[in-house]
Amino acid sequence: EPEVTQTPSHQVTQMGQEVILRCVPISNHLYFYWYRQILGQKVEFLVSFYNNEISEKSEIFDDQFSVERPDGSNFTLKIRSTKLEDSAMYFCASRLGRGTEAFFGQGTRLTVV
Amino acid sequence: AQKVTQAQTEISVVEKEDVTLDCVYETRDTTYYLFWYKQPPSGELVFLIRRNSFDEQNEISGRYSWNFQKSTSSFNFTITASQVVDSAVYFCAAYAGGGSQGNLIFGKGTKLSVKP
Numbered sequence A: 001e002p003e004v005t006q007t008p009s010h011q012v013t014q015m016g017q018e019v020i021l022r023c024v025p026i027s028n029h030l031y032f033y034w035y036r037q038i039l040g041q042k043v044e045f046l047v048s049f050y051n052n053e054i055s056e057k058s059e060i061f062d063d064q065f066s067v068e069r070p071d072g073s074n075f076t077l078k079i080r081s082t083k084l085e086d087s088a089m090y091f092c093a094s095r096l097g098r099g100t101e102a103f104f105g106q107g108t109r110l111t112v113v
Numbered sequence B: 001a002q003k004v005t006q007a008q009t010e011i012s013v014v015e016k017e018d019v020t021l022d023c024v025y026e027t028r029d030t031t032y033y034l035f036w037y038k039q040p041p042s043g044e045l046v047f048l049i050r051r052n053s054f055d056e057q058n059e060i061s062g063r064y065s066w067n068f069q070k071s072t073s074s075f076n077f078t079i080t081a082s083q084v085v086d087s088a089v090y091f092c093a094a095y096a097g098g099g100s101q102g103n104l105i106f107g108k109g110t111k112l113s114v115k116p
Helices: none
Strands: A005-007 A010-013 A021-023 A031-037 A043-050 A053-057 A067-068 A074-077 A088-095 A106-110 B001-004 B011-016 B019-021 B022-027 B032-039 B046-052 B058-059 B064-069 B074-079 B088-094 B110-115
Touching: A005 A088, A005 B046, A010 A021, A021 A031, A021 A088, A021 A106, A043 A067, A043 A074, A074 A088, A088 B011, B001 B064, B001 B088, B011 B019, B022 B074, B032 B074, B046 B058, B046 B074
Parallel strands: A010 A106, B011 B110
Antiparallel strands: A005 A021, A021 A074, A031 A043, A031 A088, A043 A053, A067 A074, A088 A106, B001 B022, B019 B074, B032 B046, B032 B088, B058 B064, B064 B074, B088 B110
8 A cells, every 4th residue: 555654763863953854755646745743732734745836834834944856756854953842753744636635654753952 | 714623632431432532623615624533652643534525424434433514513533332452642634625735734632542
């Protein structure tokens, strides 16, 4: 069964460092997302990506964040200068089309120290 | 603006009991899509069920069933004969159709504990 895969599963980084979180969405899906979940809290929308561009972003997704789809398969989230409060589980998701369900990767746990 | 509300923070049941998780979705859109996701202790988000605002029937899938009441904007999810493996946080999520790309928004989640 096709699935969304994310790497790494866990990343520890020092404050101020850049991190890149990687995702491979399901191959025929058209819509891609990044979400964040701070430990024990709700799942928060960060950004959506469609037709090779950002379609919407939340207030959380400030200038420190960027996304790319560098080739036909990968979808990355970059945080330029990490802060302690960026520590969270980051989920990538993809879906086929309008009205369909989103499938999530297993998440990358980012710890900023 | 959209809002997903899960009023129940935590529920504890004994195995084999039925349990219903509540969700209310508020939106001005007439077309929208509702979902339930399960997050077990391992942390991943697992899609369970989907319901469209224009669907007429409520459905059952195995031990899961869901009840959508458009008049009250409620989308409740029932697990019949609960099992210990059902212990998880359950998130209700939704997005409105319209012209948006459909960014899923989540409720705060309900933690379900099923005791043997």
